[in-house]
Amino acid sequence: MTEFVFRPAGVAALDARLEAAGLLDPAMEEVGRAVAEAAQGLAGGGPVLLLAGSGANGGDALVAARYLAGWGAEVRVLAAPSRHALTRLNRERLAAFGVEVGELTPGAVTREAWGSVVLVDGLLGTGFQPPLRLELAAVVEAVNAARGAGTRVLAIDLPSGLDATSAVPPGESVRADVTVAPVGLKPALLFGEAATRAGEVRVAALALPPDWAAGEAWATRPDDAAVAALLPVRRADAHKGTAGDVWIVGGAPGMVGAAALAGLGALRAGAGRVTLHSGAEVPLVTPELMVRRHGDPGGWLAGTGERPDAVAVGMGLGPGAAGLARTVLGWGLPTVLDADALQPELAGAGHDRCVWTPHPGEAARLLGVGTAEVTRDPLTAARGLQERFGGVVVLKGGPSVIAHPGGRWVSRGGHPGMASAGMGDTLAGVIAALLGQGLSAADAALAGVRLHARAGERAGIRHGYGLTATDVSAQLGGAWLDLTGGAGRGC
Ligand SMILES: NC(=O)C1=CN([C@@H]2O[C@H](COP(=O)(O)OP(=O)(O)OC[C@H]3O[C@@H](n4cnc5c(N)ncnc54)[C@H](O)[C@@H]3O)[C@@H](O)[C@H]2O)[C@@H](O)CC1
Numbered sequence: 001m002t003e004f005v006f007r008p009a010g011v012a013a014l015d016a017r018l019e020a021a022g023l024l025d026p027a028m029e030e031v032g033r034a035v036a037e038a039a040q041g042l043a044g045g046g047p048v049l050l051l052a053g054s055g056a057n058g059g060d061a062l063v064a065a066r067y068l069a070g071w072g073a074e075v076r077v078l079a080a081p082s083r084h085a086l087t088r089l090n091r092e093r094l095a096a097f098g099v100e101v102g103e104l105t106p107g108a109v110t111r112e113a114w115g116s117v118v119l120v121d122g123l124l125g126t127g128f129q130p131p132l133r134l135e136l137a138a139v140v141e142a143v144n145a146a147r148g149a150g151t152r153v154l155a156i157d158l159p160s161g162l163d164a165t166s167a168v169p170p171g172e173s174v175r176a177d178v179t180v181a182p183v184g185l186k187p188a189l190l191f192g193e194a195a196t197r198a199g200e201v202r203v204a205a206l207a208l209p210p211d212w213a214a215g216e217a218w219a220t221r222p223d224d225a226a227v228a229a230l231l232p233v234r235r236a237d238a239h240k241g242t243a244g245d246v247w248i249v250g251g252a253p254g255m256v257g258a259a260a261l262a263g264l265g266a267l268r269a270g271a272g273r274v275t276l277h278s279g280a281e282v283p284l285v286t287p288e289l290m291v292r293r294h295g296d297p298g299g300w301l302a303g304t305g306e307r308p309d310a311v312a313v314g315m316g317l318g319p320g321a322a323g324l325a326r327t328v329l330g331w332g333l334p335t336v337l338d339a340d341a342l343q344p345e346l347a348g349a350g351h352d353r354c355v356w357t358p359h360p361g362e363a364a365r366l367l368g369v370g371t372a373e374v375t376r377d378p379l380t381a382a383r384g385l386q387e388r389f390g391g392v393v394v395l396k397g398g399p400s401v402i403a404h405p406g407g408r409w410v411s412r413g414g415h416p417g418m419a420s421a422g423m424g425d426t427l428a429g430v431i432a433a434l435l436g437q438g439l440s441a442a443d444a445a446l447a448g449v450r451l452h453a454r455a456g457e458r459a460g461i462r463h464g465y466g467l468t469a470t471d472v473s474a475q476l477g478g479a480w481l482d483l484t485g486g487a488g489r490g491c
């Protein structure tokens with residue numbers, strides 16, 4: 001399923017629409033039921049302790065308690081006083097069900113957690129404004145102590161104490177084993193240290209008019225079926241001239257491997273013909289790559305009338321890369337700009353057929369901010385880059401973000417072993433190959449990132465953290481077949 005990613009403002013806007021349509025009560029009912037089902041699955045018939053804060057997150061917990069009680073589970077409930085109308089209503093409904101609700105204090109949490117198999121965290125969701133107030137900080141501490149003693153923790157929407165928009169927790173927060181996120185994900189569930197505190201994340205879809213969620217979402221996380229639909233299908237009479245002529249412009253003395261890896265990535269992603277243009281002698285990593293050495297690559301590019309179907313420029317190119325990149329951008333061809341071609345002076349030089357592929361350090365250089373600012377909120381950073389540089393931006397990371405003029409995508413998958421030099425060079429080649437096969441810049445970026453990640457997952461099974469960019473390239477063909485379900489023959 002393709003998932004939506006919301007910021008708090010989107011959640012609040014969706015809430016307002018639900019309220020106006022008289023659908024907020026049924027929505028909370030759906031969320032509470034989904035939470036109850038997940039808690040029941042985790043508890044395996046054991047007692048469940050539910051903690052309800054003062055907002056709608058707490059209301060979700062109170063609904064979940066009612067369902068669990070109705071199914072015959074032993075429930076213990078502690079709740080904060082609330083002025084939220086629906087949360088209060090659900091507390092009354094729970095009382096009518098005969099379930100007692102205790103006062104939410106750190107001591108009560110410690111006492112009631114004793115013997116509870118599962119603790120449901122409905123303290124704070126997207127309405128949390130850091131920093132955590134003292135009385136709740138002590139409750140969060142008690143929750144984490146209970147988890148340390150063996151109680152499994154299920155967070156509603158996000159672990160309480162996380163800022164929904166940030167990869168960096170503002171301080172201590174609940175540490176969850178499972179998070180059930182209503183309607184869609186929040187950035188904190190996807191990125192950085194915050195995501196590690198959420199455990200396994202499950203989205204609980206709500207029955208909504210289809211355009212409501214899409215209209216309020218800040219990004220989407222496409223599934224593999226959506227990505228596979230972007231990949232080209234060849235005719236039986238395809239030949240190397242129809243599969244894309246790709247140039248790799250990169251490599252300087254001491255940095256030739258980067259260009260070679262990009263070339264290999266392009267070949268393995270189906271390019272019909274790949275030529276490396278370099279000012280240095282590039283090693284023959286595979287005989288299928290063509291290598292052309294130029295004494296003055298910039299002069300040659302400026303003068304040549306030859307044109308490929310797609311270009312990747314920058315990998316290992318060294319100083320002067322921005323000038324070469326400007327020349328290539330001037331051709332208006334499908335182009336990937338990577339590594340040394342990612343220079344602030346190229347702001348505004350992008351066009352709708354180009355893809356910029358910075359990692360967070362390069363993104364920070366392009367934006368003129370610190371790397372921490374980029375990694376704290378990659379979705380906003382990627383959008384800022386796209387607006388400043390034009391075209392499409394792939395902000396690499398785990399997960400990568402793709403920003404295009406119509407919105408933002410968050411990629412899926414990958415493997416921690418991909419944290420090694422050369423992976424970005426391979427990705428640049430993969431995206432160039434897809435551009436050369438006729439994909440738009442946005443589609444090539446999304447499909448390229450997912451193909452690369454899937455290849456990394458395959459290579460990771462064999463090599464663990466020791467996998468190299470060459471290992472990933474070798475798995476690109478298999479990754480393509482995985483995504484397309486074995487398609488790929490002529491039709
Ligand atoms: N449209 C949606 O996506 C839906 C959202 N729902 C739930 O609604 C939640 C958002 O509800 P609310 O906007 O009521 O917000 P929350 O329930 O997240 O929290 C708001 C409450 O937290 C308190 N609070 C805020 N900052 C605090 C701090 N620093 N220290 C201590 N207390 C603090 C506030 O006083 C307020 O009472 C979501 O996280 C989700 O669980 C669901 O109920 C239904 C559908």
Ligand SMILES: [K+]
Nearest residue numbers: 121124156158
């Ligand atoms: K929560």
